[in-house]
Amino acid sequence: xxxxxxxxxxxxxxxxxxxxxxxxxxxxxxxxxxxxxxxxxxxxxxxxxxxxxxxxxxxxxxxxxxxxxxxxxxxxxxxxxxxxxxxxxxxxxxxxxxxxxxxxxxxxxxxxxxxxxxxxxxxxxxxxxxxxxxxxxxxxxxxxxxxxxxxxxxxxxxxxxxxxxxxxxxxxxxxxxxxxxxxxxxxxxxxxxxxxxxxxxxxxxxxxxxxxxxxxxxxxx
Amino acid sequence: xxxxxxxxxxxxxxxxxxxxxxxxxxxxxxxxxxxxxxxxxxxxxxxxxxxxxxxxxxxxxxxxxxxxxxxxxxxxxxxxxxxxxxxxxxxxxxxxxxxxxxxxxxxxxxxxxxxxxxxxxxxxxxxxxxxxxxxxxxxxxxxxxxxxxxxxxxxxxxxxxxxxxxxxxxxxxxxxxxxxxxxxxxxxxxxxxxxxxxxxxxxxxxxxxxxxxxxxxxxxxxxxxxx
Numbered sequence: 244x245x246x247x248x249x250x251x252x253x254x255x256x257x258x259x260x261x262x263x264x265x266x267x268x269x270x271x272x273x274x275x276x277x278x279x280x281x282x283x284x285x286x287x288x289x290x291x292x293x294x295x296x297x298x299x300x301x302x303x304x305x306x307x308x309x310x311x312x313x314x315x316x317x318x319x320x321x322x323x324x325x326x327x328x329x330x331x332x333x334x335x336x337x338x339x340x341x342x343x344x345x346x347x348x349x350x351x352x353x354x355x356x357x358x359x360x361x362x363x364x365x366x367x368x369x370x371x372x373x374x375x376x377x378x379x380x381x382x383x384x385x386x387x388x389x390x391x392x393x394x395x396x397x398x399x400x401x402x403x404x405x406x407x408x409x410x411x412x413x414x415x416x417x418x419x420x421x422x423x424x425x426x427x428x429x430x431x432x433x434x435x436x437x438x439x440x441x442x443x444x445x446x447x448x449x450x451x452x453x454x455x456x457x458x459x460x461x462x463x464x
Numbered sequence: 465x466x467x468x469x470x471x472x473x474x475x476x477x478x479x480x481x482x483x484x485x486x487x488x489x490x491x492x493x494x495x496x497x498x499x500x501x502x503x504x505x506x507x508x509x510x511x512x513x514x515x516x517x518x519x520x521x522x523x524x525x526x527x528x529x530x531x532x533x534x535x536x537x538x539x540x541x542x543x544x545x546x547x548x549x550x551x552x553x554x555x556x557x558x559x560x561x562x563x564x565x566x567x568x569x570x571x572x573x574x575x576x577x578x579x580x581x582x583x584x585x586x587x588x589x590x591x592x593x594x595x596x597x598x599x600x601x602x603x604x605x606x607x608x609x610x611x612x613x614x615x616x617x618x619x620x621x622x623x624x625x626x627x628x629x630x631x632x633x634x635x636x637x638x639x640x641x642x643x644x645x646x647x648x649x650x651x652x653x654x655x656x657x658x659x660x661x662x663x664x665x666x667x668x669x670x671x672x673x674x675x676x677x678x679x680x681x682x683x684x685x686x687x688x689x690x691x
Contacts, residue, residue, distance in 0.1 A: 295568050295601055306560065312539065313563035320556050329547045333533060336540030341522045374522055 248273040248303040251287065253459050256448045257350060258311045259299045261343075261402055263447065265315055267440035268401045268431075269322035275446065284462050312343075319398040331393045338379070338391055338399040342406050345375045349409050353451050368417060371410055376421050379403060383423040389430060396434070404431040412450060475500045475530040478514065480689070482682040483675045484577050485538045486526045488570060488629060490674065492542060494667035495628045496549035502673065511689050542566070546625040558620045565606070565618060565626040569633040572602055576636055580678035581687075591640050598637045603648050606630055610650040616657060623661070631658045639677055 248266060252259035254277040266273050278284050278298070288296050294309045301308045308314045319325040319335075326332045348367050355363050379391065388394045391403065407428045410417050418425055431437055440447055451459075475493060479486035481504040493500050505511050505525065514520050520527055521536045528535050531548075535541050546552040546562070553559040572594060579590035609618055618626040634655050637644050645652050659668060667674055 294564060294605055304557075306557070308560060308564065310564045310567035313560055313567055316543075316563055317556065317560040320559070329544060330531070330533065332547070333535055333540055333544040336543055337521060337535060337537045340537035340540050344522070378521055 247271075248301055250275045251278065251292075251300040251302070252298050253278045253462060254448070255451050255455050255459065257299075260448055261346070261405060262299060262301060262311065262314055262318070264405045264440070265318050265324070265398060265401055267446065268434070268437050269318065269324060270436040271318075271322065273446070278462055279458075281462050315339075315398065324396065324398045324401070326393050326397055327395075331397075334392045335397050335399045338382070339402055341375055341378065342399070342402045345370055346402075346406055346409070349406075349413070353456050364413065368414060371413075371417050372420070376410075376417075376424060379427075380421045380423050383427060389427075391427075396431070400427065400431055401437075404428050404437075474498075475528055477502045478505065478519075478527040478529075479525050480505050480682065480686050481675070482678050482686070484526075484678070484686070485574070487675055488573065488632060489526060489528065489538065489541055489545070491628055491632045491667070492545050492549075492551070492625060494673065495661070495663050496545065496551060497663045498545075498549065500673070505689055506685060508689050508691070539570070542570075542625070551623070551625040551628070553620055553624060554622070558624075561619050562624050562626045565609075566629045568602055568605070569626075569629045572598060572633050573629075573636055576640070577678070580683055595637060595641045595644060598633075598644055599647070602633070603644070603651060606654075607648045607650050610654060616654075627654075627658055628664070631655060631664070636677075 248271065250259060250262065250273055252275070254275075263273075278287060287293060287298075287300075292307050293300055294307070297309060299309065299311055299314060301314050303317070308317060316325070326335050345367070348363070348370065352360070352363060352367070382391055386394075390396050391399045403424075404427065407418065407424060418428075432441060439445065475498065477486060477489065477500055479502070481502075490500075505514075514525075514527070515523055519534050521534075524536060526536065526538055526541060528541050530544075535544065543552075553562050575590060575594045575597070579587050579594070582590055606618065613621075615621045617623050618630065631654075634645065634651065645655065658664060666672065
């Protein structure tokens with residue numbers, strides 16, 4: 244019997260959260276080993292388990308996978324969330340990369356010096372409403388289907404809905420002019436696996452707070 | 465009745481006349497033996513036309529017209545090409561390894577691409593970090609992979625996207641520090657071997673569509689177009 248995938252990361256969202264979302268949405272149970280001290284981090288690297296000395300790292304199917312995108316693409320292929328052919332996959336990849344670019348801005352926001360934070364948040368809001376969300380609203384409008392690509396749930400929908408939750412955390416009014424995205428968010432949130440993941444007590448991680456940020460900085464000094 | 469002869473249109477690349485984020489795409493197409501056209505963005509007007517025509521999904525280049533699609537996002541384009549030209553491994557486990565390796569080498573090369581736009585002191589620091597990362601984080605990994613399996617190519621004993629991108633990265637870092645491969649004998653042999661593949665050999669010759677390192681003119685053009 245194949246063991247459950249094992250996720251190595253610190254106890255927070257960061258770059259691992261989209262992997263948690265995708266596994267959860269695919270209905271795959273997983274374990275987590277949190278890096279909690281500088282010693283944990285030193286050991287993980289010196290044991291040679293991290294190809295480029297970085298996390299995320301996911302142990303799965305006899306492999307120690309690194310690089311967020313490589314991991315996500317493996318999971319999506321394995322669980323049939325990557326379209327039916329290479330053209331659908333190209334669309335899914337294109338949408339995913341756009342989502343990842345905006346998500347990246349949000350992920351690194353906690354590391355931003357306090358005097359630059361307001362400007363960064365303003366930029367995130369602008370990009371959200373002017374560059375990214377209009378694209379996805381238009382895609383849904385253009386074909387009138389329930390999902391972004393091929394009339395079927397794919398990793399693109401899951402990554403987008405995850406992003407919409409973060410956008411809402413920053414400012415709920417950002418979603419005001421995007422009715423189809425709001426409908427997608429509701430629809431995907433109601434899928435049994437996602438619904439379960441959204442409940443308290445799941446492995447979904449909360450936004451980082453001051454204390455966890457200080458701890459992470461100590462670990463990854 | 466003879467079938468009507470349909471001429472496949474060549475892929476068309478839209479970008480500035482320089483490496484940036486398009487270079488890895490040029491390498492992959494060239495290595496696969498695929499002829500391609502390029503439209504160079506030199507003015508704000510050209511860029512604004514692309515935007516207005518709705519051909520840049522998120523308002524950004526690289527953009528590639530291929531197989532009836534208008535594709536943006538570097539990695540999406542690279543993955544499509546790798547799959548189309550059978551450079552992506554024979555099964556999912558090989559594909560994930562190719563993805564891990566190419567994500568690593570692309571990270572390294574993008575550090576070089578963005579350094580060009582930094583002020584001089586920061587730029588020097590960034591490029592020094594690239595060389596350090598190459599020597600301590602990336603090249604040792606690939607040297608070990610080649611040592612462990614003793615094969616000619618990184619994955620599955622077959623030429624793949626991972627090999628193309630590693631060669632590209634090696635050459636780029638060598639431009640910063642010619643001695644960077646001194647501790648990596650297998651990578652030296654790899655470099656020679658892959659460079660001699662006919663399609664790649666052709667691409668490495670003067671007059672090909674390969675672009676030179678970014679200079680101040682390139683930086684100026686990009687800045688003025690994207691202000």
